[in-house]
Amino acid sequence: MSKPRWITRRSATALACITLASGGVLIQQASAAPAGIDAYYAQTGWATLHGDAGNRKTVPVSPSDQYQSTWSGLDNASVLTAPVIGPDGTTYVTTGLAPGQSNLYAYAPDGKLKWKSAEWQNSDDFDSCAVLQSPLVARNGDLYVSDCNQLWAFHPNGQVKWKVALPDASPGSPWQEGTRATPFRPLVTAQFLADGSVMGITTWNKVVVVDPDTGALRAPVTQLPATASLPADQPKPPTLLGSGLLDPELTIPTWELFWGGTMPQANTPSVSNKTGRIFAVSSDTTQGYVYGIDYVPGTGGSLGTIALAFSAAVGSGSSSSPTISTDGNAVYVTDNAGILYAAGTDDGSVRCSVDADSKGGSPTAGPDGNIYLLGDQGTSMTSYNSQCQQRWSADFSALAKEVLPISPTVGEPTWIVGGPPTLTNDGLLAPISLGYHVPLGPNAAPFVATDFRLAKIDPATGSIEKVLAPQSGESDGFTVPNTLNRLIVVGYGAIGTSSIEPARSAIDPRLPEGHKMPPLRGGIEAFLPIGSPGVGSSGVGSSGSIGSSDSASVGSVFGS
Structure with a gap:
């Protein structure tokens, strides 16, 4: 998976427009399916963690x-992976909430909660490890998630x-039986294979291939060579994702996964639409290592086979999720x-x-062969x-200075990018956090974000074309x-804010007048073009109760 920013598709088809009765939001449906593996995915542009196979x-x-x-919704739940979109426009999002709460939510396009998974209590239920992956959405709308x-x-x-059961x-x-309520051996987001099978690789590097209709194995569980990694060399902040944002039992495994520590597999595999070959990084x-893995379906009721086609050495660490070039000839990894x-x-x-200063950042790949990367910690x-x-190499200092004042206490404002860029037909979309480095000691000056913007960036130059909206x-x-x-x-994870929460009382007085550390919040926020019909305000809190969010407060609290 792509590391959180501070830690660290298919061809267009002919479209026909219809109107969704619930909320009046414009919906478009593809008139023809793409060929190959992509045809198994919901034809929505974002059906799995990184969008596609x-x-x-x-x-x-x-x-x-x-x-x-x-x-917006789920303000009190950290969202660490991508929301995904079903074929009817439903948004699905996973969380990692403690026992007694749900961890899979479905939202209609107007923001109304359609359903949520059952509240969990034990290892037989749908538990908090859901937060470590996005659901895989099939063309018929079915979801696969561990x-x-x-x-x-x-x-x-x-x-x-x-x-x-997973192996x-x-x-x-x-983090197995006897040490926690639920043994820890999740997948890191599933993908489809050439015969429509559902495939995933557990954090302990075991390849699992199952029948999408029954869940029965379609190949023997296969262990990839790497079986363990060194623990993360960065200490976990004591308040990381506290205050109910994440199941407390999951904070250490989550930290290790994001740093690529302890477990050999911390990334989403990719699958070639050209050859069906699976790529994984361990x-x-x-x-x-970058692994090339071949799956051959079984015949006559027999199980298929999984074979290692190659094992290519790269630098140490779990690296990033592998990204396949549009022409299918190269796989990119950091x-x-x-x-x-x-x-x-x-x-x-x-x-x-090349030294790209991108520690574990998953590349975004364009149809022209160019790729886009986040640097260390965004x-x-x-x-x-x-x-x-x-x-x-982009520089967003001008935006920081436009939004925030220079402070006699903490100096000039600066920026980081809050997540990997998404490439669209005419630009890159990326969340940009604006704030200051606030000195808290001789060797401590953490970045403190006070304002957030969703921006469209020119893929030819790296310059900002438009600030599309403030984010909350x-x-x-x-x-x-x-x-x-x-x-x-x-999605909002609150990783940085929760980690420096104990210093809030020391940070706020150092910030310019009118600017404070943002409140702890997680969840998701949805945006529509200004003037669009069907704007709703329904959300759901981490308790599962329906709430509301004041969209006007985005501008008044965090700047216009």
Whole structure:
């Protein structure tokens, strides 16, 4: 998966417009399915964590010039992965809430809560590990998503289709039976394969392939070579995702996963629409690897086979989720030292590499062969061509100075990018956090975000073309447009804010007058072009009760 910003598609089809009766939001339906593996995915532009089977984060839409917040929900729940879109325009989002609460929510395009998963209590229920992945949405609307120890299938109405146990962790792995309520061995987001099977790789590097209708295995569970990684070398902040934002039992595994520590697999696999080959990135205690994996379906009732086609060494650490180039000939990955690699999809040979200062950042890949990357902790955004040559390095200082004043206490304002960029027909979409480095001691000056903007960026130059909207929270992940309606949905993780929450009383007096640390909030926020019909205000809090959000407060609290 793509690391949170401070830690660290298909061809367009002919579209026909219809109107969704609920909320009057414009919906578009594809008139023809794409070929190959992509045809199994919901034809919405964002049906899995990174958008599609290739992890490209590319959607064939043309955003408007100005948006407004139209609804939000789950303010008290950290959202760490991408919301995904079903074929009827439903937005699905996972959370990691403690026992007694739900962790999968379905929203209508107007923001009304359609359904949520049953509240969980034990290891048989749909539990908090759901937060570590996005659901995989099929063309018929069915959802596939794991929790800590099971793979689940849901129908679009929320009814459970089936659930199956995930394989045990490697011997000696932490966070298993006897140490926590639910053993920890989740998938890191599922994908479809060439025969329509559902495939995922557990955090302990075991490949699982199942029948989408029954959950039965279609191939033996296969262990990839790496079985363990070194623990994260960064200490977990004591208040990370506290105050109910995340199941307390899950904070340490989540921290390790985001840093690529302890577990060998911390990324979403990608699958080639051209050849059906699976690509995964793993780490052991000394080395990172890009794996090419081939699945051959069984015949006559026999199980299929899973074979390792190649194992290509890259730098240490679990690296990033692998992104397949649009032409299918290269797979891009970054390691934990910030090196970008382009490996051949045929044999894994490294075609080029460059120090991109992108530690574990998953690339966004465009149809022209160019890719786009976040730098370490979101402090840069860069673009490279297919030969690993830098095209540009963005600088958003002008936006920071336009929104925020220079302070005699903390100096000039600065910025970070809050999540990997999404490529659309005419620009990159990215959340930009604006704020200050606030000195708190001899060697401590954390970045403190006070304002948030959703921006459209010129993919040719890296300059901001438009500020589309103010955001009300701290984005730690993906910006999700879709091909069905004009909604853009973003997720809020509150990783940075929760980590420095104990210093709030020391930080706020140092900030310029009228600017404070934002309140702790998670959840999702949906935007529509200004003037669009069907703007709603319904949301749902982490308790599951329906609430409302004042979209006008985005501008008044966090700047115009």
